[in-house]
Amino acid sequence: MQDYFTQKHGELYAEQQSLMDLAAQFGTPTYVYSRAGLEQHWKAFDDAFSAYPHLVCYAVKANSNLAVLNVLARLGSGFDIVSAGELARVIAAGGQAEKTVFSGVGKTVEEIDYALKTGIRCFNVESISELQRISDVAVNLGKTAPISIRVNPDVDAQTHPYISTGLKENKFGIAIDDALAVYQQAVSLPNLQVIGVDCHIGSQLTSVSPFVDALERVLALIDALAEQDIHIKHLDIGGGLGICYRDEKPPTPAEYAKAMQALLKDRDLEIMLEPGRAIAGNAGVLLTKVEYIKVTEAKNFAIVDAAMNDLLRPALYQSWMAIEAVKPRIDEAEQNFDIVGPVCETGDFLGKDRSLAIQSGDLLAIRSAGAYGFTMSSNYNSRPRAAEIMVDGTNMHVARQRESVESLYASEQILQD
Numbered sequence: 001m002q003d004y005f006t007q008k009h010g011e012l013y014a015e016q017q018s019l020m021d022l023a024a025q026f027g028t029p030t031y032v033y034s035r036a037g038l039e040q041h042w043k044a045f046d047d048a049f050s051a052y053p054h055l056v057c058y059a060v061k062a063n064s065n066l067a068v069l070n071v072l073a074r075l076g077s078g079f080d081i082v083s084a085g086e087l088a089r090v091i092a093a094g095g096q097a098e099k100t101v102f103s104g105v106g107k108t109v110e111e112i113d114y115a116l117k118t119g120i121r122c123f124n125v126e127s128i129s130e131l132q133r134i135s136d137v138a139v140n141l142g143k144t145a146p147i148s149i150r151v152n153p154d155v156d157a158q159t160h161p162y163i164s165t166g167l168k169e170n171k172f173g174i175a176i177d178d179a180l181a182v183y184q185q186a187v188s189l190p191n192l193q194v195i196g197v198d199c200h201i202g203s204q205l206t207s208v209s210p211f212v213d214a215l216e217r218v219l220a221l222i223d224a225l226a227e228q229d230i231h232i233k234h235l236d237i238g239g240g241l242g243i244c245y246r247d248e249k250p251p252t253p254a255e256y257a258k259a260m261q262a263l264l265k266d267r268d269l270e271i272m273l274e275p276g277r278a279i280a281g282n283a284g285v286l287l288t289k290v291e292y293i294k295v296t297e298a299k300n301f302a303i304v305d306a307a308m309n310d311l312l313r314p315a316l317y318q319s320w321m322a323i324e325a326v327k328p329r330i331d332e333a334e335q336n337f338d339i340v341g342p343v344c345e346t347g348d349f350l351g352k353d354r355s356l357a358i359q360s361g362d363l364l365a366i367r368s369a370g371a372y373g374f375t376m377s378s379n380y381n382s383r384p385r386a387a388e389i390m391v392d393g394t395n396m397h398v399a400r401q402r403e404s405v406e407s408l409y410a411s412e413q414i415l416q417d
């Protein structure tokens, strides 16, 4: 994939925008997204599956900024959501409910009601109790709910255990061995319309074999369903394709599609996909400023103005994310630093043992931060959340203003007596 964050004139640029200028104008910490990056990654999936009727449903949880959703909606993207909040965002950003699928194990009655009223494409059902609940809400509204069952194929995605979702001990989906019976139950409920099968086995997968294993199992289920006269219109193969953070070599969308081609050809199925990270991850960086250099007997620390509340991945999964100086000091010797934030936890680090030539006041860019960056951020330590900027060639667009300290407590009330 082409890199939209590159060194030019001795400093890091986002497309045609200097990140130094951007930080000077908007301050730090700030997320910066590249429109061209988002578009290229989305199109790579769309092209890869062009041999089949298909719909790329971007997983909103990866990055739900309205400007990001809007860029993808303009390309004709569908969306994979997991909450009413995400559905509201999709609609506010100009996305279409008819191209939206609703995943997640804990859909509330209110969320199901809202999704049915907006007319989403499909509910990806994750349990028998949810199936019954969707049916009840549909009966109440006098509507028919389109559904697919998310099956759990018991395949090891070979990824971090917190983001593996397709093993039988994970909370997701309905065990593939039970799926036939659940489909039979679904077709007996008059306010449900069974249209699909769905399967998502995990995130940050770096090889195709778990996808292929899962697909083989799901296709066998589709054949078994056909024998019972239950005919499936679409197969949702989920998301999960990984990206390069350090030295991983994940398959490209084209290689991923090719690996499944032999199994999918001659099947009369619309293919749905739910990629999140592979679209947004490498289309974003987090810009942060070095506040202090602190040298101790054991370590050198670069204390920066971004923290685990802004970017949780290193603390939560011990993920390695590339950190580089926006304007490298090419004549100075590098030293080893732990890059840490101001939050009062030892787990508040963004990177450990990084070789950098930096001083206080320098700007750093944390790469591959476009997915699961801002969306997992919080106000821990009463820290206002970062600004988000979308770069589009030579233009920049404020996609979200930095929060103010006052806005953090604006909806709270103290006791009156």
Ligand SMILES: Cc1ncc(COP(=O)(O)O)c(C=O)c1O
Pocket (backbone or CB within 6 Å): 059, 062, 080, 103, 104, 165, 200, 202, 203, 204, 238, 239, 240, 241, 274, 275, 276, 277, 278
């Ligand atoms: C149901 C579902 N679909 C899609 C995704 C998107 O995954 P990724 O960002 O790895 O493509 C996830 C997250 O893993 C998910 O849980």
Ligand SMILES: N[C@@H](CCCC[NH3+])C(=O)O
Pocket (backbone or CB within 6 Å): 061, 163, 203, 204, 313, 371, 372, 376
């Ligand atoms: N939050 C995870 C991915 C979660 C995938 C959601 N199903 C990450 O940052 O890698």
